Amino acid sequence: MIRFENVTKRFPDGTEALKDISLVLPTHQLTAIIGPSGCGKTTLMKMINKLEKPTEGSIYIDEKPINDMDEVQLRRSIGYVIQRIGLFPHMTISDNVALVPKLLEWSKEKKEERVRELLQLVGLDPGVYMERYPLELSGGQQQRVGVVRALAGDPNIVLMDEPFSALDPISREQLQDELRNLQQTINKTIVFVTHDMDEALKIADTIIVMRAGKVEQTGTPQQLIDNPANEFVQNFIGIERISQKRTFGERKLVEFLDIFTSDWSGEFERISAESTFEKAFATLDESDQDYLAIINNDQIVAYANERDLLKAALAKEMGVLT
Known part of the structure; x- marks a missing residue:
């Protein structure tokens, strides 16, 4: 479980990206954070692995405060998938996926076994793809590698920062489906930032709707559709989606x-x-x-x-x- 307790983030110019947020992100579920640009959703997610630090308040993982945790050790224990994929072009797919296991000093045999297992999970034949380089793969294939790289060290928590937004609609839809199927197998705590309400409704167990550094509503997709908390949430979901349902x-x-x-x-x-x-x-x-x-x-x-x-x-x- 990830818990935010009265968290405020104030930047040097005085901008308050997060305003006194208290929130619980459930364990073993996919939580989508959504809201308009500049609402604080990415800042909120980056607090979990200390890429951003709170000005005030505390963050807990399994009731342990992360404020005093070693940043490097914390980040190695949390998977992270970014929008631009971030694969190293000069390294093979196998080496890219095995980055964290290498840092954790796994044996060569254990690393190779893990790479094979994860590539198979996302439909990439290890015999075909392990020794290829990122530029030899399509955008969708590269993002699949980005996802499994985040899982390679077997973290309990995976952070995903708009990972599919740069893909074409067909690849994006396929990866959304694959992520849902993958989550049924891996059962991780996934925090997924998106600006796309259709994507959030499709993949999330829980959705957090944000505006101007505050949480407007938290609930399941059905709860948001059935009972939007206010006019902002209703408009953000879209009247057409509510009426269609x-x-x-x-x-x-x-x-x-x-x-x-x-x-x-x-x-x-x-x-x-x-x-x-x-x-x-x-x-x-x-x-x-x-x-x-x-x-x-x-x-x-x-x-x-x-x-x-x-x-x-x-x-x-x-x-x-x-």
């Missing part, structure tokens, strides 16, 4: 089975594919479970969590979040 409440799950998860398992509350989204949201909320099992012709055909339902409800036909 409400319109799709009467649509049936069976129309969107291709969006839902098919390779899950477990004992979950069952619901007919002929049920409406409105009923599905209510059933999931009442069940206190992560997923619903969707039944069609007496067979489980898919599983859906809150994010899956929201993604489908936000108008597949209009090209939103698909």
